[in-house]
Amino acid sequence: xxxxxxxxxxxxxxxxxxxxxxxxxxxxxxxxxxxxxxxxxxxxxxxxxxxxxxxxxxxxxxxxxxxxxxxxxxxxxxxxxxxxxxxxxxxxxxxxxxxxxxxxxxxxxxxxxxxxxxxxxxxxxxxxxxxxxxxxxxxxxxxxxxxxxxx
Numbered sequence: 667x668x669x670x671x672x673x674x675x676x677x678x679x680x681x682x683x684x685x686x687x688x689x690x691x692x693x694x695x696x697x698x699x700x701x702x703x704x705x706x707x708x709x710x711x712x713x714x715x716x717x718x719x720x721x722x723x724x725x726x727x728x729x730x731x732x733x734x735x736x737x738x739x740x741x742x743x744x745x746x747x748x749x750x751x752x753x754x755x756x757x758x759x760x761x762x763x764x765x766x767x768x769x770x771x772x773x774x775x776x777x778x779x780x781x782x783x784x785x786x787x788x789x790x791x792x793x794x795x796x797x798x799x800x801x802x803x804x805x806x807x808x809x810x811x812x813x814x815x816x817x
Contacts, residue, residue: 670714671714678726684744685723688745712728712756712759723744725741725743726742727759729760737774738757741757741760741783761790764816772813773812774811778807778808791816792814795811797810
């Protein structure tokens with residue numbers, strides 16, 4: 667299968683919000699994505715388009731790069747495209763871009779209840795590093811902190 671991964675653009679936000687709304691109890695707003703694209707010099711976001719409809723975004727991911735570390739802020743795949751290795755492609759793009767900018771380590775948080783994401787991150791080389799109690803404001807759920815060395 668062929669997918670196109672490219673930097674996120676302002677025109678992508680409408681499609682991204684559709685995925686956000688069906689994926690999260692407290693989805694990001696259009697304003698939040700606009701701020702990440704235009705106002706956050708540390709942020710880098712990518713989208714992935716499906717092979718059958720290259721105008722339709724089926725997933726996206728982003729990170730902040732600060733000196734030699736990257737913090738993945740989100741990775742989301744449209745529900746109908748989950749289980750097709752789209753998440754792996756997005757993480758691969760983030761890692762490749764981070765390496766090109768001299769990043770040595772990457773981190774992320776994941777809900778303790780999101781076992782499928784934990785398995786994906788583990789498969790991609792992220793390892794458990796601790797817990798952030800009450801990290802998620804929607805339900806006060808804890809987050810698992812994971813790290814990956816990418817040198």
